[in-house]
Amino acid sequence: MLKGKIAKLAVSDVRFPTSLEQHGSDAMHANPDYSAAYVVIETDDGLKGYGITFTVGRGTEIVVCAVEALSTLVIGKTLEDIVSNFSGFYRCLTSDSQMRWIGPEKGVIQLASAAILNAIWDMWARAEGKPLWKLLVDMDPKQLIRCIDFRYITDALTEQEALNLLEKAKEGKQQREEEMLKEGYPAYTTSCAWLGYSDQQLTQLCSTALTEGWTKFKVKVGADLQDDIRRCSLIRKMIGPENSLMIDANQRWDVAEAISYVTKLAEFRPLWIEEPTCPDDILGHAAISKALAPLGIGVATGEQCHNRVMFKQFLQASALQFVQIDSCRVGSVNENLAIMLMAAKFRVPVCPHAGGVGLCELVQHLILFDYISVSASLENRMCEYVDHLHEHFKSPTVIRNAHYMPPKDPGFSSEMFDESVQKHQFPHGEVWRSILEKNGS
Structure with missing residues (x-):
C-alpha cells in the first residue's frame, strides 16, 4: 500500500458563509466565512489522502495557488519514499531553495505546506488502517523522531531529549x-x-x-x-x-x-x-x-x-x-x-x-x-x-x-x-452562486 506513486494532487477553494449568522466573529475578524484549501492526493494504485488548511474567506485562493506551486515536490513520490524519511521530506517541502523565499516556514507558504502534509498523514493512516492518533501512539519513539525536523530548535530540545x-x-x-x-x-x-x-x-x-x-x-x-x-x-x-x-x-x-x-x-x-x-x-x-x-x-x-x-x-x-x-x-x-x-x-x-x-x-x-x-x-x-x-x-x-x-x-x-465540496466551492458552487447573485456581484 505504500509503494504506489502519487499521481494526482487536486486542491479546491471551499468556503462556508458563516458570516451570515456571525459564527466565528471576534474582535479582529468581524465577519469570517469559515473556509479551507482542500487537498486530495491519489496514488497510481488508487490510495487517497485528504488534507485541509483553514482560512476565513478571502485569501483562500492565494493558499490554493501556493498548494499548486508546491505540488511538483509531491507528484511522483511514493508514500514509502516520504514516510521512510519524513523529516527529510518535510524539509524538502518547506525549504525549497526558491519557494522558501516567500516563507520561510511561515504565512501562506506554511499554510499550503500544512494542507499537503495533512493529506499525506491521512493517506499514511489509511494505508495502515488506523485513525491517525492510533498510528502515532503505536509508533516506536525512534520512528516518531524521524518525522521531526529539529533544525533551529536544538538549543531548546535535542533529538535525544525528545x-x-x-x-x-x-x-x-x-x-x-x-x-x-x-x-x-x-x-x-x-x-x-x-x-x-x-x-x-x-x-x-x-x-x-x-x-x-x-x-x-x-x-x-x-x-x-x-x-x-x-x-x-x-x-x-x-x-x-x-x-x-x-x-x-x-x-x-x-x-x-x-x-x-x-x-x-x-x-x-x-x-x-x-x-x-x-x-x-x-x-x-x-x-x-x-x-x-x-x-x-x-x-x-x-x-x-x-x-x-x-x-x-x-x-x-x-x-x-x-x-x-x-x-x-x-x-x-x-x-x-x-x-x-x-x-x-x-x-x-x-x-x-x-x-x-x-x-x-x-x-x-x-x-x-x-x-x-x-x-x-x-x-x-x-x-x-x-x-x-x-x-x-x-x-x-x-x-x-x-x-x-x-x-x-x-x-x-x-x-x-x-457534495459539500461541490456546493461550497468558491465562487462557482451552488451556495456561492446564490449569495453572489443576491448581492449583485
Missing part, C-alpha cells in the same frame, strides 16, 4: 489509551459567546451547554470594555464559580493596553487571556504574562504562531502558560510533534485551537497522542470545540459529556463529502 521524553511516557501508556477510549479527552466550548451574538443568543446557548454537561467556556472579548464586563458577568453568573471561564481577544491590544484591560476583567476569574496582543510579539507576551501572574490569569497563544521556532522562543521566554497548537497553521503533524515535545520539556500544558472548519476533526488526533504518548497529564488541559460544520465531514467529531471521543475510522478525519 527520545527520552517519549521513552519515559511509555509507562502507563496502555492505561491512558484505555482511559481515552472509555472517557474521551476534556473539551471546552467557544460556541456560546462569539462577539457578534446577542445577549439573548448567548444566554440561550450557554444554558443549553450547561444542560449538556459543559463545564469550560470561552468568551470573545476586546471590542468594548463595558460590553465585555456585561457579557463576562452574564456568563460567570450562569456557569457559577466552580466552572472554568477563558477569554480571547484575538490580538486586539497593545501590551500595556492588554494588561490594563484584562486587569479590569480579573473579577470574573478567567483561567487565561488568549492572544492578548500581536501573535509575533514574544517579549510582549512575556511582559503580559509577568503582569497578570499575580492575578492568577495565564496567557494562551499559538493559533497564529508561524512555526516551531516561535513556539521555542515563547517557551524559553516564559511568555505563555498554555500552548495552543493548530493543526493547519504550522507544518502539520511533523511540526506539531516538535511543539508538543518542547511543551512537555518546559512543563507547559497543550490546549489546542480548534475554532474553524475541520480543525476539531484534525486536532483531536494530536491531543489524544499528546496525552497518551507525551504529557501523560490532564492537569489544566483541554481542547477547544466549536459546534459548526461537522456535518460536511465523513468522520465528524464525536463529543460525549463534553469530551472528545477518539475517532475510529482510518485516517485524519479530514475527508469531506463530495
Whole structure:
C-alpha cells in the first residue's frame, strides 16, 4: 500500500458563509466565512489522502495557488519514499531553495505546506488502517523522531531529549489509551459567546451547554470594555464559580493596553487571556504574562504562531502558560510533534485551537497522542470545540459529556463529502452562486 506513486494532487477553494449568522466573529475578524484549501492526493494504485488548511474567506485562493506551486515536490513520490524519511521530506517541502523565499516556514507558504502534509498523514493512516492518533501512539519513539525536523530548535530540545521524553511516557501508556477510549479527552466550548451574538443568543446557548454537561467556556472579548464586563458577568453568573471561564481577544491590544484591560476583567476569574496582543510579539507576551501572574490569569497563544521556532522562543521566554497548537497553521503533524515535545520539556500544558472548519476533526488526533504518548497529564488541559460544520465531514467529531471521543475510522478525519465540496466551492458552487447573485456581484 505504500509503494504506489502519487499521481494526482487536486486542491479546491471551499468556503462556508458563516458570516451570515456571525459564527466565528471576534474582535479582529468581524465577519469570517469559515473556509479551507482542500487537498486530495491519489496514488497510481488508487490510495487517497485528504488534507485541509483553514482560512476565513478571502485569501483562500492565494493558499490554493501556493498548494499548486508546491505540488511538483509531491507528484511522483511514493508514500514509502516520504514516510521512510519524513523529516527529510518535510524539509524538502518547506525549504525549497526558491519557494522558501516567500516563507520561510511561515504565512501562506506554511499554510499550503500544512494542507499537503495533512493529506499525506491521512493517506499514511489509511494505508495502515488506523485513525491517525492510533498510528502515532503505536509508533516506536525512534520512528516518531524521524518525522521531526529539529533544525533551529536544538538549543531548546535535542533529538535525544525528545527520545527520552517519549521513552519515559511509555509507562502507563496502555492505561491512558484505555482511559481515552472509555472517557474521551476534556473539551471546552467557544460556541456560546462569539462577539457578534446577542445577549439573548448567548444566554440561550450557554444554558443549553450547561444542560449538556459543559463545564469550560470561552468568551470573545476586546471590542468594548463595558460590553465585555456585561457579557463576562452574564456568563460567570450562569456557569457559577466552580466552572472554568477563558477569554480571547484575538490580538486586539497593545501590551500595556492588554494588561490594563484584562486587569479590569480579573473579577470574573478567567483561567487565561488568549492572544492578548500581536501573535509575533514574544517579549510582549512575556511582559503580559509577568503582569497578570499575580492575578492568577495565564496567557494562551499559538493559533497564529508561524512555526516551531516561535513556539521555542515563547517557551524559553516564559511568555505563555498554555500552548495552543493548530493543526493547519504550522507544518502539520511533523511540526506539531516538535511543539508538543518542547511543551512537555518546559512543563507547559497543550490546549489546542480548534475554532474553524475541520480543525476539531484534525486536532483531536494530536491531543489524544499528546496525552497518551507525551504529557501523560490532564492537569489544566483541554481542547477547544466549536459546534459548526461537522456535518460536511465523513468522520465528524464525536463529543460525549463534553469530551472528545477518539475517532475510529482510518485516517485524519479530514475527508469531506463530495457534495459539500461541490456546493461550497468558491465562487462557482451552488451556495456561492446564490449569495453572489443576491448581492449583485
